[in-house]
Amino acid sequence: MVTGPRWQDVLYGRTVRADRWWRVRPLAPDTGWLNAMVTATVAGGEGLATGPRFLLARREDALLVGTATQADRISETKNSDGTRPLYCFVGWLSLDREANVPELDVIEQNWTVWAGEVYESWMPLDWNRHPTALADAHEPPLKCAPWQELPGNSGQPGSDRARTWHDQLGIREDFALEVSSLATRFVDSPGSAQPVGEGRSTPHPAVRTVDPQVGDEVVRESWSLPGRFSFGKRKAPKEPGRPSPAGGPGADLSYWAGIEHSGDPGRRPERRTDR
Amino acid sequence: MDDQPHITVTALGNSGSGKTTFLLGMYAIMSAGLNGYFLNAPDQDVDLQLAARWERLLDDGELPPPNPGEMISYSFDFLDGLQRLLGIDWLDYRGGALSDARGSESEDVPVLHERLAGSDSVYLVLDGSYLVDPVRHATRGAILRETGLRRMTSLLQGSVQQRIANGAPPPSLVVLVTKSDLVPPARRQRMEDIVDDIQRLLPICFQEGFTTLICPVQLGEFGQKPPDRVPAGLIGPQRLHYPIVFSLAEYMRLLSLAAAEAANEARLRKREAEDALRDLRRTLFGRGRMRDAEAGLLAAQDEEHDMNTVREIAEGRAKRLYEELPSRLPMFRDGHEVLSW
Numbered sequence: 001m002v003t004g005p006r007w008q009d010v011l012y013g014r015t016v017r018a019d020r021w022w023r024v025r026p027l028a029p030d031t032g033w034l035n036a037m038v039t040a041t042v043a044g045g046e047g048l049a050t051g052p053r054f055l056l057a058r059r060e061d062a063l064l065v066g067t068a069t070q071a072d073r074i075s076e077t078k079n080s081d082g083t084r085p086l087y088c089f090v091g092w093l094s095l096d097r098e099a100n101v102p103e104l105d106v107i108e109q110n111w112t113v114w115a116g117e118v119y120e121s122w123m124p125l126d127w128n129r130h131p132t133a134l135a136d137a138h139e140p141p142l143k144c145a146p147w148q149e150l151p152g153n154s155g156q157p158g159s160d161r162a163r164t165w166h167d168q169l170g171i172r173e174d175f176a177l178e179v180s181s182l183a184t185r186f187v188d189s190p191g192s193a194q195p196v197g198e199g200r201s202t203p204h205p206a207v208r209t210v211d212p213q214v215g216d217e218v219v220r221e222s223w224s225l226p227g228r229f230s231f232g233k234r235k236a237p238k239e240p241g242r243p244s245p246a247g248g249p250g251a252d253l254s255y256w257a258g259i260e261h262s263g264d265p266g267r268r269p270e271r272r273t274d275r
Numbered sequence: 276m277d278d279q280p281h282i283t284v285t286a287l288g289n290s291g292s293g294k295t296t297f298l299l300g301m302y303a304i305m306s307a308g309l310n311g312y313f314l315n316a317p318d319q320d321v322d323l324q325l326a327a328r329w330e331r332l333l334d335d336g337e338l339p340p341p342n343p344g345e346m347i348s349y350s351f352d353f354l355d356g357l358q359r360l361l362g363i364d365w366l367d368y369r370g371g372a373l374s375d376a377r378g379s380e381s382e383d384v385p386v387l388h389e390r391l392a393g394s395d396s397v398y399l400v401l402d403g404s405y406l407v408d409p410v411r412h413a414t415r416g417a418i419l420r421e422t423g424l425r426r427m428t429s430l431l432q433g434s435v436q437q438r439i440a441n442g443a444p445p446p447s448l449v450v451l452v453t454k455s456d457l458v459p460p461a462r463r464q465r466m467e468d469i470v471d472d473i474q475r476l477l478p479i480c481f482q483e484g485f486t487t488l489i490c491p492v493q494l495g496e497f498g499q500k501p502p503d504r505v506p507a508g509l510i511g512p513q514r515l516h517y518p519i520v521f522s523l524a525e526y527m528r529l530l531s532l533a534a535a536e537a538a539n540e541a542r543l544r545k546r547e548a549e550d551a552l553r554d555l556r557r558t559l560f561g562r563g564r565m566r567d568a569e570a571g572l573l574a575a576q577d578e579e580h581d582m583n584t585v586r587e588i589a590e591g592r593a594k595r596l597y598e599e600l601p602s603r604l605p606m607f608r609d610g611h612e613v614l615s616w
Binding site: 012014018019020021039042044045046048049081082083084085086087131248249250251252253255256257 | 278279280289290291328337338340341342343347369370371372375395438442443444526527529530533534536537578581582584585588589
């Protein structure tokens, strides 16, 4: 078992005064990856009212584990912007390839305490600060993980998602696994600006692995047949809307002239009739 | 059609001003159709997600959570019946991006700035709770700061300069007064009072070159201090669809003006070609030049005809779209109130 201070806190959550989200961000080798993992797990706060989402992700030597949650589950006082409940991501990042992560069952039993300690140790520093004073995120020191003192992993995981989590613990290749505690939703691929798809109406245990290479996503889903996986690719995430060079409607004249030539009448059928 | 024209709409508003709720309500109304006009998200996952969030609000009173530090881009089709008229690009983002510097840690800030310069229509979102009392000299500064209106004005100035440099017209503007149920009924019913306040707060909207609609919108009647979950029984959205109708009407109006100008230029070219032909017919030589002049004349005639047709159709569409707007919503062009399109 690897011991010693090998982990850094991660905290992504806004304050009561400032609409800025990174509170504590380690200087990871790839901050874009860290950003994508956290925002994909948070997913705009969608669905967090029903339960937290857990993330386990690896990229080269970096290992990230954490939870997206409504803030009121881990803080009694710093959980609202005055009108809306707040949500956040609390996690731990290690750049040690051999760093260990507990089983999902252990995390599920302890996460509110562990995440609450991180949240309450960092958030008060910023909570009431003026927005202009929150220029950069805090850089956290190395520390021991909160699970360091627990006995080593033992026993068999009880659920499909816990088994999948267990399997990923031994994998040294890049991956990202998100587990939803109530398992009712999917999150789009990391770095995607697309909103969360919630098209499925039936509850299902959702376990996904995500290829952290920005772009494609390899999905292992267990919602249809527990214990079996289907593989597939999703379309590449769409860039946030970047408008074409400005030109105004005058730039579209040739298009509209072409439409006119193609026989578009441009006139609507009468929809209203006088009585 | 891939090269289908589209308009880019950007709502500028502070955190909590109601940008996301407005988007959800506007989409819910327009996707169901309004007098034959429809808004549709071609990506069905997006359609379901927007609908689900709106239904949670209607059924459980659950307001949308604050946006995190990532941007959500939406593409919609605006349809007249079954006919796709325009694509609409919409961006939802955290309101805090407005006040962040370009070089800040958040990646959404430069995207927002770039997008603003390419926006055909800009909505300046003002929380109605700031219009409970008339805006006075003593309160103006605090309101400008707390609502982000000062920052919005600055951003708008910068983006308009960029558009002018690119040869594009200034964007149409909507002053979107959200949570207008917070404005006392006596003031709400007299739109003159609201207009006076907005002229004090956002003088840029009344400058030459801008067409501005003032549109109070509301989700329901929730009182001064709405809870996290609003009572579902009090939800009654009002006027959420008018801003997008206005944006599209303005696009069509500007298209008709551009087409009229193009038709006029074609008519001038046609006259030049006719004069040239007349001169050439008086000479014995220059058959080649005469063929060129005849071809130029035909091209100018065709273009004049095409542009006149585009103008006529665009004018008709603009007129019909403007007719969808209630006359009591104040609209200003070049600083003067206009009563019809």
